[in-house]
Amino acid sequence: MVLRTGPAGKHILDVTLFFTTTSGGVRRYLLEKHHWLREHTRLKHTVLVPGRHTAGLPYDVMSFASPPIPFGGGYRLPLRMRAFREQLARLSPDLVEVGDPYHVAWHALRVARERRVPAIAFCHSDIIMLARSILGKRGGRAAARYAAKLYDRFDRVLAPSEVVAGRLREAGLCNVEIQPLGVDVELLTPAAREPELRENLGIPRRARLLVFAGRLSPEKRTGDLAAALRLLPPNYHLLVVGAARAGRHGDRLQFLEYQQDRRKLARVLASCDAFVHAGDQETFGLVALEAMACGLPVVAARAGALAELVDRSVGETFMARDPADLASAVSRLFERDLAEIRRAARRRAEARSWDSAFSIMLGRYTRLLGTSRPSWSRVTHAG
Secondary structure, three states, rough: OOOOOOOOOEEEEEEEEOOOOOHHHHHHHHHHHHHHHHHHHOEEEEEEEEEOOOOOOOOOOEOOOEEOOOOOOOOOOOOHHHHHHHHHHHHHOOOOEEEOOOOOHHHHHHHHHHHOOOOEEEEEOOOHHHHHHHHHHHHHHHHHHHHHHHOOOOOOOEEEOHHHHHHHHHOOOOOOOEOOOOOOOOOOOHHOOOOOHHHHHOOOOOOOEEEEEOOOOHHHHHHHHHHHHHHOOOEEEEEEEOOOEEEEOOOOEEEEOOOHHHHHHHHHOOOOOOEEOOOOOOOHHHHHHHHHOOOOOEEOOOOHHHHHOOOOOOOEEEEOHHHHHHHHHHHOOOOHHHHHHHHHHHHHHHOHHHHHHHHHHHHHHHHHHOOOOOOOOOOOOOO
């Protein structure tokens, strides 16, 4: 174990609504950070999440009472906010980091201010673009005003990509910093390849096997993947990881369940030929980076943060929401030197390890914890 610098004995508390048994990037970030801080620092770290999602997780991952949201995909909404604030205060944090922009953020901020400790907001969700895509330009402007009102009260606002940081700055925020996410390059590796995977799934050995992994929510646009597959020759097959249950849709499209075991996910990714991602609202694109760590070329939409992560050196890009252009990008990829692209993809992932990401994060924590008084301009009172 290599210890990094950092104030000993201080307590970092993460709180977010974005945590379920099948949630993606935020859950991965929190659990990876928990492990890294325990291994490399003397900081205490606690994760506080809604509902009962802590079975099998470290004892420092705690829950607060929250009823499930109907048809909410496992997400929960806390209602007893005074009890939530009391629970948070009893944990005696020295720094609070909030990972969602909803009512929990206001109440966590209130506790931080009452305790006179620093508060960080991490913008894992691009609420401005989300509102704009659902409600149009007027909705986007309203979301921008809300984001500015909320985030201006935090000591730091972290964005995982340039596109999210730019959106927040356009909303008038000045306290925005880019905090990249990372990848476990030891667990996710080309060496995880499992030669028997295709045979076990009934996929021809010589098939060109495309894969996508993630929540099957509308913004992931998995329908575009299926549409592009129909435009490709019969030797192309698509494996979609993240369904409620495994199943086959025709001869060339197959679904696997969500892979909570990261080793199993690594084996699936490393056993395919290329990763495809049609999502157009990614705030970072963590699963694309995980695929690159497994040595996969990536075909991604030129939209959101994917445009920052994927270029021609590691794969191909296409116009978002255009299955025909997606199919053309896949065809172009397989006309190139795939071995060289795989090596480039792996190198890019190695340069973005969790160790690198959390070393940057630790510097932020150290500077804030070394400040005698956090730099807020006003105290926030939530109802």
